[in-house]
Amino acid sequence: MVALAVVAGVAGCQDEDGGAKTAGASATARPATQSPEEAAKAVRAAYAKASAAKGAKVEMRLNVGGEKAPGGSTFTGVQAWGPTAADLKVFDSSYLADIPGAPVETRVVTADGATYVDLGTALAAQTGGKRWLKVETGGAAGGDELMLQLTGGLTVASMDLPKELGLLAGSSAVRHLGPGTRGDFEGAQGYGGELPGGKRVEVWIGADGYPMQMVVHTETPGGGAMTSLTTKYSDYGAKAAFQAPPAGDTVAFVDLLKSLGRG
Structure with a gap:
């Protein structure tokens, strides 16, 4: 269930070299212009x-x-911001693969x-149907290491694109990484910077002025894990239903942990 919680965290959010090489430039490979x-x-x-x-396909x-909870997952679908919402398919997930009975x-x-x-x-057969x-994004119990870890993951991975861009633009460390030179990133410009809380952000902006890809690297509190989230954006303005399931068909993460503890 911890794995499911980590999977859930991204909906609200590659390694560093992979993101930079895809775009065709990096801070060390090309001088800023x-x-x-x-x-x-x-x-x-x-x-x-x-x-x-207000939203895009991702x-x-x-x-x-x-x-702590190493692994990875891929997500595709629609994400919105202001307010934050998402409707995503999850696959290629080591977390799901490690859970008996998980799809x-x-x-x-x-x-x-x-x-x-x-x-x-x-x-669902184990949760009374x-x-x-x-998973509540603010549902950490004070002093509970598991829930603090969960909340840290949600804070890192619940990506709000405009918020991250605003923080980067306001950072004194924002820098130009250079132009993209290969594939879909040809003609794009890369920007990056260090943000408070052990976070590093890299964004590639297309000729039309819209972000094409953002990579966020974050070290979780206490240095227990390094999270890397690479997001590719397309079809800005895309819509989705973003409807929460009926309350009677949901089980809270904390309640599920208590049930598992008794069992």
Whole structure:
């Protein structure tokens, strides 16, 4: 169930070299050609465009390294921001593969301040027929290491594109990484910077001014894990239902842990 919680965390959110090489440039491979002021201006313009679009189609890859809950999952679907919402398919997930009875792929929905994971038929049989695991983004219990770990994962992976762009644009460390030179990133410009909380952000902005890809690397509190989230964006303005499942068909994460403890 911890694995399911980690899977759920991304809905609300590759390694560093992989993201940089895909785009065709990196901070070390190519000297910056724009000043920090010009870089901040470009990121602010992308922030305005993304904010106005309110959502987009996404393809996300979450990788978690370290001793606590290492693994990875891929997500595709639609994500919205302001308010945060998502409707995503989850697959290629080491977390799902490690759970007996879990489906090979499943659905994650974020709506009304919570994230819901479709448990599938086999796991729902262990929850009294309730098919959806509900994870509150602010549901950590004080001093509970497991829940603190869960909340840290949600904070890292519940990605809000305009928020990340705004933080990057306002950072004194924002820098131009250079132009993209290969594939879909040809003609794009890369920008990156260090943000508070052990976070590093890299974004590639297309010729139309919209972000094409963002990579966020975050070290969880206490240095227990390094989370890397690569998100590719397309079809800005895409819509989805973003409807939370009926309350009677959901089981809360904390309640499920208590039930498992008794059993």
